[in-house]
Amino acid sequence: MVKKDRLIFWDIDGTLLHCGSNGRKALNRTFLELYGITDALGKSPVGASMDSMLLGGIMKNFGIDPKDFPKITQHYKTVLKEILEQDNNKRILPGVIPILEAIDKHPQAINALLTSNLRVGAEAKLSSVGLNKYFQIGGFGDDIGEKWDAAVKCIEMAEKQYNTLFPKDQIYLIGDSCYDITSSKKIGIKSIAVATGWTDISTLQACEPDYFFPDLSDTEKILEIIKV
Numbered sequence: 681m682v683k684k685d686r687l688i689f690w691d692i693d694g695t696l697l698h699c700g701s702n703g704r705k706a707l708n709r710t711f712l713e714l715y716g717i718t719d720a721l722g723k724s725p726v727g728a729s730m731d732s733m734l735l736g737g738i739m740k741n742f743g744i745d746p747k748d749f750p751k752i753t754q755h756y757k758t759v760l761k762e763i764l765e766q767d768n769n770k771r772i773l774p775g776v777i778p779i780l781e782a783i784d785k786h787p788q789a790i791n792a793l794l795t796s797n798l799r800v801g802a803e804a805k806l807s808s809v810g811l812n813k814y815f816q817i818g819g820f821g822d823d824i825g826e827k828w829d830a831a832v833k834c835i836e837m838a839e840k841q842y843n844t845l846f847p848k849d850q851i852y853l854i855g856d857s858c859y860d861i862t863s864s865k866k867i868g869i870k871s872i873a874v875a876t877g878w879t880d881i882s883t884l885q886a887c888e889p890d891y892f893f894p895d896l897s898d899t900e901k902i903l904e905i906i907k908v
C-alpha cells in the first residue's frame with residue numbers, strides 16, 4: 681500500500697468559505713443570552729488568535745467562572761447553527777471543491793483543517809455548506825496555544841493515524857491571513873496565501889508566503905505546487 685506523504689492544511693474563514701461575521705454574531709449572542717452582556721467581543725478581532733484565547737479573555741474581563749467554558753461552547757454551537765441556517769450569503773470560495781476532491785482522491789495526500797475556530801464552530805460552518813465530508817482530521821481553537829501549536833499536534837496525530845512521516849516540505853497551509861503565514865514559518869511548513877479573506881493583497885505579500893494567489897481558481901497551478 682502506498683503511504684500518505686503529503687498533508688494539506690486548510691484554514692476555514694476566508695479560505696474554504698465565507699460566512700460573513702456569523703461567528704462574531706453567534707459569540708456576542710451567546711454572552712448576551714447566558715449572562716446579559718451586550719457586545720461582549722467589542723473590538724476584539726476574531727481569527728487573529730485562537731478562539732479559546734479570545735473566549736478566555738472575555739470570560740476573565742467579565743469575571744465569568746472558567747468552569748462555564750463547556751456551557752458557553754454548547755450554547756455557541758446552537759446559536760451559530762441557527763444563524764448559519766438563516767444566512768443565504770454564505771458560500772464556498774472559488775476553486776475549493778476541485779482542489780479538495782483531487783486531494784481526497786490522491787492516494788498519498790490528506791486534507792486537514794487548521795483553524796482558530798472551536799471544533800463545534802468549525803463543524804457548524806463546514807456542514808452548513810457541505811464541506812465537512814472532506815475532513816477527518818484537524819487542529820482547532822479549543823486548545824490553549826497558538827495556531828502553529830495546533831498544527832504540530834495535528835501533524836503528530838496524522839502521522840500516528842496513517843503510520844507515516846510527513847516531510848516538512850510536503851506539508852502545506854492554505855490560508856487567507858498573516859497569522860496563517862506566520863504559523864507556517866514557525867514550524868517550517870509551506871504557506872499558500874490566498875486573498876479571498878479580510879487581508880488585502882499587499883499586506884499578505886508583505887508577510888512573505890511561499891506562494892500567493894488572488895483566489896484558488898487556478899486549480900491546476902495549486903495542484904502542481906502540492907504535487908497532487
Ligand SMILES: [Mg+2]
Pocket residue numbers: 691692693694695727855856857877
Ligand atoms: Mg481565515
